[in-house]
């Protein structure tokens with residue numbers, strides 16, 4: 001009797017366990033399928049026109065990006081001095097980097113310029129088809145792109161990083177991006193000194209910038225900024241200073257968004273639901289415990305993190321390697337492949353020292369040496 005009772009319980013527990021595992025697997029599979037149904041929009045967040053030191057006008061840039069490059073969204077982000085409300089700052093509209101030609105004469109900063117940029121963006125946007133965004137690029141040495149602000153830009157307030165940060169604090173709806181970190185030995189925002197109140201405003205960092213025509217890779221700075229405590233996702237930009245936008249390189253920022261609207265794009269940037277890719281249409285899905293890249297998860301030490309990674313290169317290029325990296329660019333795992341699709345499921349126990357969050361990032365390499373890199377999944381320790 002006793003024996004039967006235990007046997008009964010043993011089988012009962014076993015089948016319950018089996019059901020639980022089965023339910024978890026079914027839920028995971030459902031979630032993976034759902035995620036692959038999400039919209040990924042490909043575009044650029046950094047380019048210039050003749051409003052500052054590029055060529056032609058914002059409407060030309062937006063039309064070209066939309067109709068020739070075929071991107072889903074595009075931002076024109078001319079240099080800040082062109083938008084000075086006082087008109088006091090003169091600048092030389094120099095060196096279009098594509099041909100090294102100098103435009104003669106000095107321009108004046110003009111408060112009208114920002115209004116024109118915003119107007120062109122509105123005019124060239126097509127709901128559900130193409131989002132044109134007007135922003136600006138701040139900076140004398142180190143540069144920062146800013147989106148979603150009004151047109152009254154008071155130059156006198158932000159000659160230094162500190163005063164610019166103060167201005168940014170007064171614009172909590174803005175979305176900002178660290179541009180081409182450390183390019184040419186420029187300082188990196190006071191060594192990425194972390195400010196909690198700016199963390200929700202500065203959401204991106206360029207890891208690829210192709211202003212010189214070939215890619216410059218800033219991935220190491222991405223890790224430096226994350227290690228300093230910033231919550232950032234990676235962007236890949238053309239930083240166009242010529243009369244074509246989105247065709248000089250295939251670099252794109254790829255965004256998981258509900259719909260193709262500026263608000264939806266900005267929200268996805270705030271939530272770090274995006275990745276940087278040097279391939280124009282590479283699809284990268286990265287889940288931690290069924291949560292999309294950009295998520296923050298709380299776990300007890302020793303609990304498992306279940307990773308799901310899927311990469312699809314629609315044009316048949318071979319996705320040769322996937323690496324999972326963590327704090328201090330520590331390599332956690334790597335996988336090799338010889339196909340244009342790559343799907344990986346694996347688990348690791350969560351280990352963390354102290355209160356610090358740990359983050360995990362996926363780095364994808366194509367055989368052609370093109371790269372993609374994900375936003376992090378952050379894990380905070382539960383006590």
Ligand SMILES: [Zn+2]
Pocket residue numbers: 137143179180
């Ligand atoms: Zn710049």
Ligand SMILES: [Zn+2]
Pocket residue numbers: 046047048137239
């Ligand atoms: Zn620029």
